[in-house]
Every structure is written in C-alpha cells, then in structure tokens.
Amino acid sequence: MTVRTAEILMAVLCALCSIGLMIKSAELKIGWVPERGPGSGAWPFWLSSGMLLASMATIYRWFRGVTPESRNLQLYMTRETVVVVGISAGSIVFLLVTTHLVGIYIALFFFLLFYLKFVGRHSWKLTVSMMVLVPIAVFCLFEWALKIPLPKSISEPLFYPIYDLMYSF
Amino acid sequence: MEEILLHLAGGLSQAMEPLNFMMIILGCALGLLIGAMPGLGSVNGVAILLPITFLVPPTSAIIFLAAIYYGAMYGGAISSITLGIPGASTAVATVFDGRPLAQAGHADKALTAAAVASFIGGTISVILFTLFAPPLATFALKFGPAEEFSLMLLAFATFIGLGGDDIPKTIFSILVGLVLAAVGLDIISGQPRLVFGDIDGFLHGINFLVLAIGIYGIGEMLWTLESTQGEVVVHKVKMSLSQLIENLKDVKSYIATTSLGSVLGYFVGTLPAAGATPASLMAYGLAKTFSKDPDSFGKGNVAGVAAPEAANNAASTGSMLPMITLGIPGSPTTAILLGGMIIWGLRPGPLLFTENPEFVWGLIGSLYIANFATLVINIAFIPLFVKVLTIPFTILAPIIYILCVVGGYAPTQTMHDVWLMLLFGVVGYLLRKLNYPVAPAVLAIVLGPLAERSLRQSLLSSQGELSIFVTRPISAVCILIAVGLVCYPLVRKFKKKTGETAS
Numbered sequence: 001m002t003v004r005t006a007e008i009l010m011a012v013l014c015a016l017c018s019i020g021l022m023i024k025s026a027e028l029k030i031g032w033v034p035e036r037g038p039g040s041g042a043w044p045f046w047l048s049s050g051m052l053l054a055s056m057a058t059i060y061r062w063f064r065g066v067t068p069e070s071r072n073l074q075l076y077m078t079r080e081t082v083v084v085v086g087i088s089a090g091s092i093v094f095l096l097v098t099t100h101l102v103g104i105y106i107a108l109f110f111f112l113l114f115y116l117k118f119v120g121r122h123s124w125k126l127t128v129s130m131m132v133l134v135p136i137a138v139f140c141l142f143e144w145a146l147k148i149p150l151p152k153s154i155s156e157p158l159f160y161p162i163y164d165l166m167y168s169f
Numbered sequence: 170m171e172e173i174l175l176h177l178a179g180g181l182s183q184a185m186e187p188l189n190f191m192m193i194i195l196g197c198a199l200g201l202l203i204g205a206m207p208g209l210g211s212v213n214g215v216a217i218l219l220p221i222t223f224l225v226p227p228t229s230a231i232i233f234l235a236a237i238y239y240g241a242m243y244g245g246a247i248s249s250i251t252l253g254i255p256g257a258s259t260a261v262a263t264v265f266d267g268r269p270l271a272q273a274g275h276a277d278k279a280l281t282a283a284a285v286a287s288f289i290g291g292t293i294s295v296i297l298f299t300l301f302a303p304p305l306a307t308f309a310l311k312f313g314p315a316e317e318f319s320l321m322l323l324a325f326a327t328f329i330g331l332g333g334d335d336i337p338k339t340i341f342s343i344l345v346g347l348v349l350a351a352v353g354l355d356i357i358s359g360q361p362r363l364v365f366g367d368i369d370g371f372l373h374g375i376n377f378l379v380l381a382i383g384i385y386g387i388g389e390m391l392w393t394l395e396s397t398q399g400e401v402v403v404h405k406v407k408m409s410l411s412q413l414i415e416n417l418k419d420v421k422s423y424i425a426t427t428s429l430g431s432v433l434g435y436f437v438g439t440l441p442a443a444g445a446t447p448a449s450l451m452a453y454g455l456a457k458t459f460s461k462d463p464d465s466f467g468k469g470n471v472a473g474v475a476a477p478e479a480a481n482n483a484a485s486t487g488s489m490l491p492m493i494t495l496g497i498p499g500s501p502t503t504a505i506l507l508g509g510m511i512i513w514g515l516r517p518g519p520l521l522f523t524e525n526p527e528f529v530w531g532l533i534g535s536l537y538i539a540n541f542a543t544l545v546i547n548i549a550f551i552p553l554f555v556k557v558l559t560i561p562f563t564i565l566a567p568i569i570y571i572l573c574v575v576g577g578y579a580p581t582q583t584m585h586d587v588w589l590m591l592l593f594g595v596v597g598y599l600l601r602k603l604n605y606p607v608a609p610a611v612l613a614i615v616l617g618p619l620a621e622r623s624l625r626q627s628l629l630s631s632q633g634e635l636s637i638f639v640t641r642p643i644s645a646v647c648i649l650i651a652v653g654l655v656c657y658p659l660v661r662k663f664k665k666k667t668g669e670t671a672s
C-alpha cells in the first residue's frame with residue numbers, strides 16, 4: 001500500500017469514526033436544557049462534527065493533491081518496518097494476553113525470554129538475569145513501595161508467602 | 170520584589186530538603202539518560218515515569234519530573250553530538266555543528282559548550298520565570314470561566330497557527346483529544362457518555378496517561394525502531410580536567426549569542442505550539458546571523474552548538490510559566506505534568522500561588538538547583554552517558570514496553586486501560602506516519618475536562634449567549650488573538666500566492 005492510498009483510507013476511517021461518535025453522542029441531549037445549560041451530549045457531538053469536517057477537508061485536499069502524502073507513491077510500510085513493528089506490537093499483545101491468563105509476573109518472564117533471546121539474540125546469561133531481575137524490580141517498586149497490586153490471575157496463590165513476609169515487617 | 174525573594178528563599182530551602190534534593194539528583198541523572206537515548210525525550214520520560222511518582226508527596230513528585238524535563242534537555246545534545254542522531258526533536262539544531270565537531274575529533278569541545286550553554290539558558294530562564302510568574306498569576310486571578318475557556322481556545326489556536334503541521338490534521342488531533350476526554354460520566358449531569366459497547370471500563374473515563382503513555386511510550390518506540398534500523402556509529406569522547414578547563418575558555422566566544430538565544434527560547438517556550446524545537450532552530454539562526462564568521466556554521470562552530478542548547482533549556486522553563494500561572498501547558502511535557510497535578514489533587518492555575526505556595530515555590534527553587542546539578546552530573550559523567558548509548562534497542566525496548574504496561578495499569582488498575590493504551594500507541598504511530606501531529610491530542614485530553622466545564626459554566630451564566638466570550642475584555646482579546654492565529658497560515662499562503670503571481 002502506498003502512502004497516497006494510506007492517507008485516503010485513514011481520512012475515510014477518521015470520517016466514519018467521527019460519524020459514529022456523533023451518533024453515539026446524540027443518544028444524549030445535544031441541545032439546550034432549561035436551567036441546566038447544554039445537554040450532556042452537546043460537547044462531544046459538536047466536537048465530533050468538527051472531526052468530521054476536518055476529515056472531509058483532508059479527503060478534499062487528497063483529491064486536489066495538496067498534501068505531500070497524497071502525492072507520495074512510496075510504500076506506507078516497507079517489509080522491514082512491518083516485521084519490526086509487528087514483532088513489537090505482537091509481543092505486547094502476547095504480554096497482555098498472558099497477563100490475563102497467568103498474571104503479569106509469569107507473563108513478564110516469557111515476554112523477556114522472547115524479546116531478549118529470540119528477537120535480540122542476546123546471551124543466555126543476560127536473558128536469564130533480566131528474566132529474574134526485572135519482575136523482582138517491578139514487584140518491589142509497585143507492590144511493595146507503591147502498594148499497587150498488579151494483576152496475577154491464577155498465579156495469585158504463589159504470592160501469599162511473599163505477602164506474609166512483606167507485611168510481617 | 171522583596172516578597173518574591175522571600176518566597177524564593179523558602180522554595181530553595183524546601184528543594185534542599187533531603188528527599189527533594191535526592192529527587193532532583195535522581196531526576197537530573199535519569200533525564201540526562203532519557204534525553205541522550207535517540208528517539209526518547211523529556212515527554213517520553215515524564216509520561217512513562219509519572220505513575221512511579223505516587224510514591225512521594227506531590228511537591229517531591231513535581232520536582233522529580235521537572236528535573237527529568239531539565240535533564241532531558243541537556244541530554245539531547247549528547248546523542249546529537251556523539252551519534253549524529255538527535256536525542257529528541259529539541260536537539261535537532263545541535264546536530265548541525267555538533268556532528269562536524271565530533272567528526273573532527275572535538276566532541277569534548279561540543280559537549281562542554283552544550284552543557285555550559287544549557288546552564289546559561291537554564292539560569293536566565295529560571296530568573297525570568299521567577300520574575301514573571303507571580304505577577305502573571307495575580308493577573309490571572311481575574312479570570313472567570315469565560316476567560317478560562319477563551320484562553321484554552323487560544324492555546325489550541327497556537328497549534329493551528331504556529332504548529333507548522335497540516336491544518337485539518339491538527340484540528341482533527343485537537344478534537345480527538347477533547348472527545349476522548351469527554352468519555353465517561355458527564356461532569357454536570359452524571360450521565361454516562363460515549364460508553365462504547367457498554368464496556369464498564371469506559372465509565373471511569375479515559376485517563377490522560379493512557380493516551381500519553383500510548384503515544385509517547387509505545388508509539389514513540391515503534392517510530393524509533395522503524396527509523397533507526399541501520400547501525401549507528403558512536404564517536405569516542407576523551408574528557409580530562411585540563412581539557413575541560415581549556416574548553417571553558419571558549420565560553421566568551423559564544424556568551425552573547427547564548428544569552429540572546431536564552432531570552433528568545435524562554436519566550437518562544439511559553440507558547441503552547443512553539444516550544445523547544447522551534448526555539449532552538451530560531452536561536453541557531455540568530456547565532457549565525459550575528460556571527461562574524463557565518464560561513465563556519467554547519468562545519469563545526471561551537472556557537473552553533475551553544476545557541477540551540479541554551480534556547481531549548483530556556484524554552485523548557487518557559488513552557489512551565491503558563492502551566493503554573495494559567496493552568497495551560499506550554500508543551501506536551503508540561504501537559505503531562507499538569508495532568509499529574511490534577512491526579513495529586515491540586516488545581517492548576519493562578520490559585521496555586523495562594524493555595525499551595527510551598528508546591529509552586531518548591532518547584533521554582535528546585536529549578537535553580539536542578540540547573541546546577543545537571544551541569545555537574547553532565548560534565549562529570551559524559552563518558553558514562555556515551556557508553557549507555559551503545560545499549561542495543563533489543564534490551565531497551567522491552568524495558569520501556571514493560572514500564573508502559575505497568576505504568577498504564579497503575580493509575581486505574583484495570584487491564585482495560587492497558588489495552589486502550591496499546592491501541593492508542595499503534596494508532597498514534599500509524600497516524601504520525603501520515604503527518605497527523607500527536608502533541609495537540611495529548612494537550613487536548615488534559616485540557617478537555619477543564620475546557621468543557623468552563624464552557625458550560627459560561628453558557629449557563631449567560632443563558633446560552635455566546636456573546637459572553639466577546640463582551641468580556643480579557644476573553645475578547647484572547648478570542649481575537651486566537652482568530653488571528655487561525656487566519657495566519659491562510660494569510661501567509663495568500664501572500665505567497667500573490668507573490669508568485671507577481672513574479
């Protein structure tokens with residue numbers, strides 16, 4: 001896909017999203033409510049209308065060839081970019097899905113193994129050190145110092161002894 | 170004046186308290202590291218690390234984040250000079266002469282000039298900040314909801330008029346940010362709004378950090394990974410005390426243009442859409458114009474490194490002026506700081522000076538100390554920072570992603586927000602590739618709730634009459650300037666066209 005095609009597709013998508021937001025906002029009152037001022041939906045409705053107009057302006061400018069992107073026939077994303085960006089975004093999706101399934105600490109363990117060993121091709125020594133140290137650092141900072149419990153899913157019981165130890169101090 | 174000095178003394182002693190002093194040193198060192206990393210700048214560091222600051226009281230938290238902001242401005246020069254890649258867009262102009270100096274084996278000279286100039290820029294701007302902030306805050310106490318809303322319109326108009334980006338795309342970006350801020354319960358009626366697919370996660374709204382970390386954490390890393398696929402060459406830096414003293418002798422050759430660049434940078438920095446990048450480019454141009462040897466610029470003139478570095482540091486302090494006094498951020502980084510202040514339970518704006526003077530003066534005092542601390546840390550640890558630049562992205566990227574995920578989870582503690590953050594990061598990256606500016610969206614999501622509240626309060630008091638925004642003098646002036654700014658690109662385009670026709 002060229003940059004030119006990507007620009008028009010994105011502008012159309014933005015326009016459609018704007019219409020969707022307008023419809024969603026219009027579920028609430030968008031006019032003047034006596035003694036209460038503008039209705040709850042007014043602010044997002046008029047903002048979405050503005051988004052629609054801005055998207056239409058981009059579409060118009062694309063047809064006229066005004067924007068540099070509308071004249072750019074180079075690839076929007078090269079194969080290398082797709083691979084690099086795909087690996088990064090995919091690995092974060094993997095991290096989030098495994099967090100839901102087995103909790104963040106086990107997920108971090110596998111995420112670091114994947115990124116450091118298979119993407120970065122680093123040594124086992126570095127990979128294993130990071131796999132152990134990073135989750136410990138995250139635990140100490142967030143759970144111990146900030147008192148923010150991170151999602152643990154089915155691995156929660158594994159942390160009971162650690163909590164006992166933490167709160168015994 | 171006496172009162173200002175008294176408050177400043179209090180602020181300085183507060184900044185010197187052990188915890189705050191530690192925060193300054195830690196923030197400056199982290200900022201230097203973050204600023205030095207190609208692709209990462211103050212905004213990324215502040216967005217990713219803000220959730221960690223819940224650990225300390227608000228004053229210490231803002232001191233820490235402001236120190237990161239400061240340090241990152243210094244740090245940007247390190248990669249511009251040694252790698253030839255700007256650490257952040259704010260250090261682009263530093264590459265012009267910093268790179269040729271490094272190639273000629275004078276990286277130490279360029280790095281010393283950048284550090285000293287940053288210190289000069291920082292010092293001048295902090296003094297200006299101390300002098301301007303209290304009277305501006307006193308003046309802003311006269312502001313009612315109508316003036317507040319007009320001022321926010323003015324802030325958005327600066328992006329359209331001075332941002333230099335595609336205008337419809339800039340407007341779209343601003344409006345997206347405002348709409349995202351409207352998600353959740355309506356601030357007045359309490360009715361749920363824009364709750365897509367009846368997903369409960371949307372009921373508590375979209376935290377500005379979700380968008381900020383998504384765009385400046387994940388999106389920025391994707392952008393950097395794409396743009397730095399090639400190998401980079403780090404220039405070696407040898408630094409000794411005798412060399413340092415020798416390099417410091419050059420200061421007199423660039424002190425005048427550096428001081429001028431600092432004042433320019435400070436005032437450009439106060440404008441929401443302008444900020445450190447245009448300030449540094451303008452200061453570079455200024456230094457070249459006033460130089461006795463303009464031809465040497467671009468080939469390795471130390472003044473070409475000093476002027477933009479002074480300006481970008483001064484601009485970072487300048488951008489804090491509207492944030493502290495008016496509650497309008499002067500840059501994306503200060504937009505995130507402003508959001509942080511709301512999380513910490515403070516109300517940004519002129520009342521801060523009267524309601525939370527220890528917070529404001531503690532911050533101002535910390536800027537003086539952070540400026541000096543960054544100079545010392547920078548010069549003492551330059552070889553270490555250069556070494557850090559050689560860390561492969563395959564180690565740095567997963568650490569940043571983990572900080573983003575955990576940081577995105579921390580404020581609301583729902584996985585819903587983390588998924589949203591990933592979505593914003595990827596969509597923000599794809600939009601940025603098509604020249605949609607992302608900074609206005611971040612500014613808008615922070616200002617969104619404040620803008621809506623002030624608009625609705627104004628309309629309620631005027632019984633729906635929009636004329637309230639033009640009949641009140643301060644509001645009318647803001648609207649007039651905003652209209653002028655929106656029309657400015659059109660006038661410029663028209664002039665260019667008529668010029669072309671005439672020739």
